[in-house]
Amino acid sequence: xxxxxYILFTxxxxxxxxxxxxVAHVEMVDQVTRVPNAPAFVDGVVFSRGQVVPAINMRAxxxxxxxxxxxSSRLLxxxxxxxxxxxxxxxxxxFMNVPQSSIHPPGEALSGLSAQYVDGMASVGNRLIxxxxxxxxxxxxxxxxATRPREQASGEGHGYTETRN
Amino acid sequence: xxxxxxxxxxxxVDDSQTIRRMVKASLAPLGVEFIEASSGLEAIERLAVGxxxxxxxxxxxxxxxxxxxxxxxxxxxxxQQLPILVxxxxxxxxxxxxAMQAGATAYLTxxxxxxxLLGEARGLLERTVEGTR
Amino acid sequence: xxDFLDNFLDDYFAEAEEHLAVIRRALLTLExxxxxxxxxxxxxxxxxxxxxSLKGIAGMVDHRETEALAHELESYLRALREGDVILTTxxxxxxxxxxxxxxxxxxxxxxxxxxxxxxxxxxxIQSLITRDGTSQPAAKxxxxxxxxxxxxxxxxxxxxARGVNVDVVRSRLREIGEIIxxxxxxxxxxxxxxxxxxxxxxxxELIERWQPDGLHFTPIAPGGAPxxxxxxxxxxxxxxxxxxxxxxxxxxxxxxxxxIGNLVILRSRLTDTLARSERxxxxxxxxxxxxxxxxxxxxxxxxxxGVMRIRLVPVGEIFRxxxxxxxxxxxxxxxxxxxxxxxxxxxxxxxxxxxxxxxxLHLVRNAVSHGIETPVERGAAGKPPAATIRLSASAxxxxxxxxxxxxxxxxxxxxxxxxxxxxxxxxxSGTIDAVALLELISAPGFSTRDASDRVSGxxxxxxxxxxxxQELGGTMQVETHPGEGTRFIIxxxxxxxxxxxxxxxxxxxxxxxxQAAVREVAEFEAASIRAMQxxxxxxxxxxxxxxxxxxxxxxxxxxxxxxxxxxxxxxxxxxxxxxxxxxxxHREIVxxxxxxxxxxxxxxxxxxxxxxxxxxLILDAGAIARQARDRHGRRxxxxxxxxx
Numbered sequence: 001x002x003x004x005x006y007i008l009f010t011x012x013x014x015x016x017x018x019x020x021x022x023v024a025h026v027e028m029v030d031q032v033t034r035v036p037n038a039p040a041f042v043d044g045v046v047f048s049r050g051q052v053v054p055a056i057n058m059r060a061x062x063x064x065x066x067x068x069x070x071x072s073s074r075l076l077x078x079x080x081x082x083x084x085x086x087x088x089x090x091x092x093x094x095f096m097n098v099p100q101s102s103i104h105p106p107g108e109a110l111s112g113l114s115a116q117y118v119d120g121m122a123s124v125g126n127r128l129i130x131x132x133x134x135x136x137x138x139x140x141x142x143x144x145x146a147t148r149p150r151e152q153a154s155g156e157g158h159g160y161t162e163t164r165n
Numbered sequence: 166x167x168x169x170x171x172x173x174x175x176x177x178v179d180d181s182q183t184i185r186r187m188v189k190a191s192l193a194p195l196g197v198e199f200i201e202a203s204s205g206l207e208a209i210e211r212l213a214v215g216x217x218x219x220x221x222x223x224x225x226x227x228x229x230x231x232x233x234x235x236x237x238x239x240x241x242x243x244x245q246q247l248p249i250l251v252x253x254x255x256x257x258x259x260x261x262x263x264a265m266q267a268g269a270t271a272y273l274t275x276x277x278x279x280x281x282l283l284g285e286a287r288g289l290l291e292r293t294v295e296g297t298r
Numbered sequence: 299x300x301d302f303l304d305n306f307l308d309d310y311f312a313e314a315e316e317h318l319a320v321i322r323r324a325l326l327t328l329e330x331x332x333x334x335x336x337x338x339x340x341x342x343x344x345x346x347x348x349x350x351s352l353k354g355i356a357g358m359v360d361h362r363e364t365e366a367l368a369h370e371l372e373s374y375l376r377a378l379r380e381g382d383v384i385l386t387t388x389x390x391x392x393x394x395x396x397x398x399x400x401x402x403x404x405x406x407x408x409x410x411x412x413x414x415x416x417x418x419x420x421x422x423i424q425s426l427i428t429r430d431g432t433s434q435p436a437a438k439x440x441x442x443x444x445x446x447x448x449x450x451x452x453x454x455x456x457x458x459a460r461g462v463n464v465d466v467v468r469s470r471l472r473e474i475g476e477i478i479x480x481x482x483x484x485x486x487x488x489x490x491x492x493x494x495x496x497x498x499x500x501x502x503e504l505i506e507r508w509q510p511d512g513l514h515f516t517p518i519a520p521g522g523a524p525x526x527x528x529x530x531x532x533x534x535x536x537x538x539x540x541x542x543x544x545x546x547x548x549x550x551x552x553x554x555x556x557x558i559g560n561l562v563i564l565r566s567r568l569t570d571t572l573a574r575s576e577r578x579x580x581x582x583x584x585x586x587x588x589x590x591x592x593x594x595x596x597x598x599x600x601x602x603x604g605v606m607r608i609r610l611v612p613v614g615e616i617f618r619x620x621x622x623x624x625x626x627x628x629x630x631x632x633x634x635x636x637x638x639x640x641x642x643x644x645x646x647x648x649x650x651x652x653x654x655x656x657x658x659l660h661l662v663r664n665a666v667s668h669g670i671e672t673p674v675e676r677g678a679a680g681k682p683p684a685a686t687i688r689l690s691a692s693a694x695x696x697x698x699x700x701x702x703x704x705x706x707x708x709x710x711x712x713x714x715x716x717x718x719x720x721x722x723x724x725x726x727s728g729t730i731d732a733v734a735l736l737e738l739i740s741a742p743g744f745s746t747r748d749a750s751d752r753v754s755g756x757x758x759x760x761x762x763x764x765x766x767x768q769e770l771g772g773t774m775q776v777e778t779h780p781g782e783g784t785r786f787i788i789x790x791x792x793x794x795x796x797x798x799x800x801x802x803x804x805x806x807x808x809x810x811x812x813q814a815a816v817r818e819v820a821e822f823e824a825a826s827i828r829a830m831q832x833x834x835x836x837x838x839x840x841x842x843x844x845x846x847x848x849x850x851x852x853x854x855x856x857x858x859x860x861x862x863x864x865x866x867x868x869x870x871x872x873x874x875x876x877x878x879x880x881x882x883x884h885r886e887i888v889x890x891x892x893x894x895x896x897x898x899x900x901x902x903x904x905x906x907x908x909x910x911x912x913x914x915l916i917l918d919a920g921a922i923a924r925q926a927r928d929r930h931g932r933r934x935x936x937x938x939x940x941x942x
Contacts (some may be wrong), residue, residue: 005727020726025737033913034807035892037899045897045905045913049689051768052905052913054896083894095724174883183309183355190305198883216884225350254354276357279302292468 002098008129009076014128016089017098017122022078022134026092029055029075046086047134048077055086062136080138083118096129098122103131173197173290174215178208178234179223179252184275188211188221188252191279192286205234219289221282222282224253224260232260232267239268248289252277303359310359314404316613317348319626321397324348324439325390332390338499339379339607345393346375352400364403367416370423371396392426395419446478446518449494454512462511464492470508471502472817474498476642482601533900551609552798558602606647610792613698614642615651616658618866620689623659634673634684635666641691646698650790653770654700661786662687664760669706671782679781681705698792709778714738736776740764754850768799768906769888799887799906799916801865802878805854808914809878810887810906811865815919817873818866820883824859827877833926838866845875848917851901867923874923889916900925 002129006017007026027048032055034044041060045052055075059066074092078085103120119133173195177188180203185248189199199213202208205226212220231251238244244275251269253260261272270286323346331338349491353368371393377383403414451467469479475498495518505515568591576584628635646654665687673683688703707842711730718725720737726734738744742761767774772790799810800819822836827845830837835842845864849856857879864875885907892898892915903918 007724020724025741026724027742031912033905033915034854035897035899035902035915036854036899042518045892045915047905047907047913052890052892052893052897054894056896085894085896095727135776149558181308181313181351181355182315183313184358186309187306187358190302210552225347254357264533275354276360 004099006096006098006129006131007076007092008094008096009087010125011058011062011073011089012067014105015127017096017129017131018076018134019076020095022080024077024079024084027067027075027077028071029073029086029088032069032088043088046075046085048075048086049086053077053084053086055074055088059090063074076132080134083138085138097130098124106130108163114148174200175219176200176202176208176211176215176217176220176284178202178205178220178226180204180226181223184223187279188282191282192267192276192297194283195290196285197263197290198295205231208234209237212238217247219286220247220249221264221286222249222251224251232263235267236263248292250285250289252282302863305357308905310355310361311404311408313355314352314364317352318397318401319498320344320348321400323626324623325397327389327845328385328393332387332498338769339836340499342375342379345454346372347378349375361404363413363416364400364407367396367400368404371400372422383427389426392419392422393549396423405626407572429432447496447498447500447515448518449496449937450514450516451492452514452569453492454858457512460511462759467492467511467513468494472497474500474504500867524797540730547770551605554605555602556621557603558598561598565591565598566595576710581643610645610650611647611648613637613644613646613651613700616654616700617642617689619659620662620687621660624666624687627663628670629908631667632672633666633670635670636684636686638686639690640688644693644698646691646790646792650770653766654788654790656789657691658700658702660760660763662689663706665702669704669708675707684695700790701785702788703783705783708780708782709739709776709784710780711735718744729818732776732778736764736774736780737778774930796887797887797916798884800865800884801882801908801914802848802865803880803882804848804852804878805857807852807854808882808908809848809852810885810914810916811876811919812889812903812916813884815867816865817869820864820866820875822862822864822875822877825861827862836864836876838873843873843875844926845877846920846922847877849877849878849879851922872927874926876919876922 007020007023008015008017010016025048028045032046034046035042035054038044038054041057043055043057045061046055047053057066069088072091074089076087076092078087078091080148083155085154102124106115106118106121117132117137119131119136122131171217175192175195175197177185178201179188182203185201185203189201192199197218200211200217201209203226204246208220208222211217220284222231222234226234231253235249238247238249248270249268250273251264252270252273252275253264254275264272270289273282273285318548324341327338332342338929349368349372353365353372355414356364356368365420374383374389374393374396378385378389383389398415399416399419404414406412406414439650449471451464453462453464468477471494474630475496478495478497500515500517508515518785572584572587572591579587597621600611617639620639624635627633639710657766664905670685670687671679671681674770676683686702686705690701690703692699714735715725715738718741721741721743723741723744724740725738730738736834737832740760740763742759744760764774767790769789770790772788775787776784777787778784785851798813800816801808801810801814803809808815820838822845826836833844834847843866847855847856847862859879862877862879863881867874867876885908887908889904890906892902901918901922902915903921904916906916908914
């Protein structure tokens with residue numbers, strides 16, 4: 001039986017998992033520098049170990065209301081195809097070994113914006129965990145940048161003007 | 166028309182990190198930005214590349230003596246008007262005269278109180294602002 | 299005042315500890331000079347300065363006993379330095395006793411114990427100065443310590459017959475110090491000679507002894523490390539000629555870089571003008587001018603690189619302190635360590651040398667504190683009792699590799715994993731390879747302040763080492779073998795992208811604007827901004843100047859400022875003013891590019907860290923101004939560079 005190691009995190013009350021080999025590191029985050037005219041789901045940039053990485057707000061990415069950063073907020077710095085991207089999540093505390101056999105296809109039950117990035121669902125004990133595909137998650141962001149509608153770019157897309165200092 | 170009221174920069178030159186931190190803490194109420202140098206050469210480099218409104222200078226440093234720094238700085242046309250506050254360990258009886266002759270604008274001895282240093286620095290900065298109006 | 303002082307006690311103890319370490323080391327050296335007329339001036343100077351600095355900071359934190367004692371020791375050192383007293387065995391003993399009393403006094407204060415009475419030692423020193431004082435100092439102590447010397451060697455057939463050739467001279471010089479430069483020359487008589495610039499302890503006796511061998515010494519800079527006194531020695535130009543080499547102040551190079559920056563701007567303006575005049579020029583002539591403009595650009599690029607190369611200094615500047623650090627640490631921890639340096643001449647950017655000092659120091663300290671076994675343990679493992687730490691540097695293409703290797707016990711992976719788990723750090727399952735190991739030991743929170751950090755008083759852990767490296771665009775690897783040792787391999791770029799930038803506040807955000815793009819800075823009343831043909835303009839130097847509010851261009855909530863600062867970009871008809879709320883300062887910044895497509899937006903060229911770990915965006919002022927000119931009247935910057 002093959003098992004893989006996953007990092008678990010929560011966004012708006014749901015538990016998600018990413019393969020731990022895709023996650024370079026997890027860090028606390030207290031401030032994101034806003035980048036003007038970046039896609040709406042990008043909060044801005046942060047310095048992570050000397051590197052400038054974009055911070056994707058996973059709540060916004062999945063179509064939820066943004067929440068203020070707090071002590072449990074974490075930045076997952078993920079690496080894919082030479083890119084380093086930060087994912088802002090509500091909390092991230094656990095590692096978990098998940099047997100391949102307990103991951104099932106998402107099925108019809110899953111809806112909403114996050115559905116398109118899902119690799120499968122895992123039930124571990126009595127918990128239901130959504131296993132994400134990093135490739136699709138980041139791939140779709142490239143797509144979003146390239147085809148972003150103009151009205152979103154000119155400001156309305158930024159439903160928020162406060163900086164997250 | 167040209168902007169004159171940029172944030173002031175104070176250059177703190179002392180080889181002791183403790184003293185530099187104390188000077189910064191004492192001058193914090195001025196709301197200025199601090200640039201630090203731990204040696205004479207570094208001080209001259211910082212002066213040359215930045216715009217400094219006040220220099221707080223120690224005399225006894227490893228690479229260049231403060232008096233040498235003063236001499237170098239005052240020999241340069243560009244820094245004739247720069248207020249320089251010499252801050253040095255007490256009981257160098259002759260050094261006050263030497264420092265003033267070499268071009269120091271003011272002279273304070275360590276140990277200093279934060280209030281004295283703040284008052285002195287504020288006076289020097291205000292004088293400069295008036296002088297350029 | 300007391301509350302004020304309390305904030306600095308930790309700094310005081312940490313810095314005092316550093317001075318005490320210097321004092322202990324200097325006293326060891328000085329012991330060999332007892333009774334001698336000539337004492338190494340460098341050691342005396344170092345001791346004097348340490349006592350002086352200690353006196354200064356002790357006074358600041360109101361630590362009177364220490365201040366008084368340091369003052370007395372300083373006076374004795376001054377007398378020694380001036381040649382007023384001769385260093386006797388009694389004097390040496392008293393110095394050691396005084397240093398011990400200083401240490402005890404500071405330790406007592408640190409432990410919040412009762413103050414140590416230093417009065418007795420103070421009196422002893424006072425009477426010593428009187429007793430050992432010479433009414434007629436026969437000779438001043440040797441002040442020529444390790445200094446910079448220009449050594450000229452003129453070979454002759456007779457000398458070569460006696461076995462004295464340039465190779466022999468070179469190894470002799472290496473034995474007494476460090477050779478900084480070596481070059482052949484033709485002297486006034488038209489014969490060939492060799493010129494060495496050395497940093498060495500050259501005694502009068504040595505000068506006499508080597509004179510018949512065709513060696514002549516001229517002091518260049520008395521005392522100090524090589525290069526350290528360039529500014530002091532030549533006030534007018536700071537350029538010191540020695541043979542075929544010149545020494546240049548960094549400030550002068552920065553000035554040169556600034557001038558090159560101006561040239562680059564001028565050249566790009568030339569291209570603009572040229573593009574506009576194309577239709578007025580015969581095609582052949584246009585192409586010729588264009589070729590010339592491109593040639594100028596190529597030359598400028600090379601000029602810039604050339605100047606960047608002048609900033610390179612020997613990596614040895616990082617290594618130089620390490621043998622002393624190791625000696626102190628080894629002695630304190632009962633270890634025996636040899637330090638072997640190689641490749642010190644490898645060149646690297648001056649800025650990198652400064653930034654790498656602490657990380658290398660940390661790795662070396664770690665090697666001594668954690669890597670190297672006690673002589674007994676080493677004996678039991680069949681190793682020589684004295685350990686070896688190798689520091690080496692080498693250049694490969696555009697990078698410099700620095701290695702810090704020890705032959706100690708190696709990193710215990712199990713211990714590291716256990717400690718990481720204890721610290722609540724995520725530990726990957728399966729075997730821990732070198733990459734994962736480095737990840738663990740560099741994790742923030744892994745190394746709490748250990749003993750070696752406490753010595754310096756700074757919490758400089760492996761995570762800071764790695765962060766510094768990443769900030770400098772470098773990388774680090776580790777190789778470790780149980781029982782055989784550990785090697786850290788650091789790779790650094792030869793140079794860095796550093797720019798002078800102005801910092802401006804727009805709304806509640808700070809942005810950096812490279813100075814090279816800014817022609818001028820001005821200030822305007824908000825009331826003086828007028829609408830004109832769909833754009834906003836102000837009156838500037840008697841002509842209307844189009845202005846762009848950066849708050850609009852950058853979608854930042856505008857402030858209700860009544861005055862604006864403005865960056866004037868471009869000149870003549872192409873001039874545009876970029877309005878910011880306030881210019882708050884200027885600074886040298888390390889430019890980091892924002893490469894990811896998500897954050898590659900028009901008008902932002904990168905980000906920098908002003909020292910607090912927060913990202914500050916670097917604006918592409920030229921692009922913003924260009925957009926403003928192009929999209930007359932349209933608000934905002936709406937184009938995002940596509941992803942190819």
